[in-house]
Amino acid sequence: MVTGRSEFLAGVRAELPILLGVIPFGMIYGVLALSAGLPSGAALGMSSIVFAGSAQFVGTQLIGAGTPGIVVVLTTFVVNLRHMLYSASVAPHVRHLRPVWKWLLAYLLTDEAYAVTIIHYNRESDPAHKHWYFLGAGLALWGTWQASTAVGIFLGARVPASWALDFTLALTFIAIVIPALRDRASAAAALSAGVVALLAAGLPYKLGLMLAALTGIVVGVALETLYPSTARVPMAARGESRNR
Amino acid sequence: MTLWLSILGMGMVTYAIRLSFILLLERVEIPWRVRQALRFVPPAVLSAIIFPELLWPHGALDISLSNVRLLAGLLAALVAWRTRNVLLTIAVGMGALWILQAIL
Numbered sequence: 001m002v003t004g005r006s007e008f009l010a011g012v013r014a015e016l017p018i019l020l021g022v023i024p025f026g027m028i029y030g031v032l033a034l035s036a037g038l039p040s041g042a043a044l045g046m047s048s049i050v051f052a053g054s055a056q057f058v059g060t061q062l063i064g065a066g067t068p069g070i071v072v073v074l075t076t077f078v079v080n081l082r083h084m085l086y087s088a089s090v091a092p093h094v095r096h097l098r099p100v101w102k103w104l105l106a107y108l109l110t111d112e113a114y115a116v117t118i119i120h121y122n123r124e125s126d127p128a129h130k131h132w133y134f135l136g137a138g139l140a141l142w143g144t145w146q147a148s149t150a151v152g153i154f155l156g157a158r159v160p161a162s163w164a165l166d167f168t169l170a171l172t173f174i175a176i177v178i179p180a181l182r183d184r185a186s187a188a189a190a191l192s193a194g195v196v197a198l199l200a201a202g203l204p205y206k207l208g209l210m211l212a213a214l215t216g217i218v219v220g221v222a223l224e225t226l227y228p229s230t231a232r233v234p235m236a237a238r239g240e241s242r243n244r
Numbered sequence: 245m246t247l248w249l250s251i252l253g254m255g256m257v258t259y260a261i262r263l264s265f266i267l268l269l270e271r272v273e274i275p276w277r278v279r280q281a282l283r284f285v286p287p288a289v290l291s292a293i294i295f296p297e298l299l300w301p302h303g304a305l306d307i308s309l310s311n312v313r314l315l316a317g318l319l320a321a322l323v324a325w326r327t328r329n330v331l332l333t334i335a336v337g338m339g340a341l342w343i344l345q346a347i348l
């Protein structure tokens with residue numbers, strides 16, 4: 001019989017393999033945050049207040065470089081904009097819940113929790129209890145992220161700068177972005193954003209990052225609009241997601 | 245104080261994004277144009293971070309064979325393309341960086 005408890009535990013179990021990859025990232029974040037000059041309290045606080053891996057990596061770098069707060073916040077907005085897609089995607093599934101559930105699940109809506117939850121939601125799942133699955137996956141990730149961050153902060157002071165651990169940021173993003181370049185429009189978005197980022201690298205406060213990201217998005221949309229055949233995802237995915 | 249304000253601001257925009265359509269969907273549907281634009285956010289943002297990390301390592305453009313970050317990054321990109329394995333990509337990239345740093 002499906003109960004809230006069994007759904008919760010199923011969510012935790014589904015999240016476990018992903019946690020293996022999350023642990024090293026949390027630790028690296030902790031190490032990097034300290035080397036960027038953040039006090040341990042702030043590095044730890046960011047993990048629970050922001051709770052978004054890539055934005056935390058970028059944010060600590062910006063803060064460490066003395067970037068004004070408004071630019072840090074705007075950059076975070078751009079980096080995390082993809083979560084708006086997740087929000088739209090889970091919205092029909094949480095529509096019937098009480099507000100307190102919606103507010104809680106939105107806080108737990110990370111890449112990793114979304115990935116396992118949406119798969120479960122799109123299969124046959126018990127509508128009366130399936131939000132417990134989301135909660136289980138989300139909380140498993142949350143606890144692991146906080147703990148691995150804390151371990152990284154504890155180890156941080158002992159890691160010498162010559163290890164160049166900051167390079168793991170670029171490597172992580174390479175690992176994420178390369179397999180995602182499935183069509184010409186996204187490849188063009190990536191390439192144009194990269195070139196603009198280099199051209200604008202001299203601008204203060206990494207403003208080039210935002211300029212580059214916006215350029216990439218515009219180029220991607222323009223190319224897909226001009227040459228719809230270049231994208232493999234469009235019509236089918238569009239109809240499917242509308243039916244969900 | 246400024247530090248904590250920045251962190252709070254980061255948390256607030258992140259939470260607002262995650263909450264957006266969960267609250268909004270009761271009233272509006274996500275327009276196709278927005279959905280299309282959002283698809284390009286990850287490749288655009290991530291590339292905008294990667295390119296300068298590899299090609300602008302010490303405050304200037306460096307397209308030479310002595311740029312160890314560029315070489316290690318290209319190798320990692322190849323691994324990512326062939327295997328789609330995140331941890332392996334990072335391991336190979338870091339290993340290559342350390343070896344190249346020791347040699348060059």
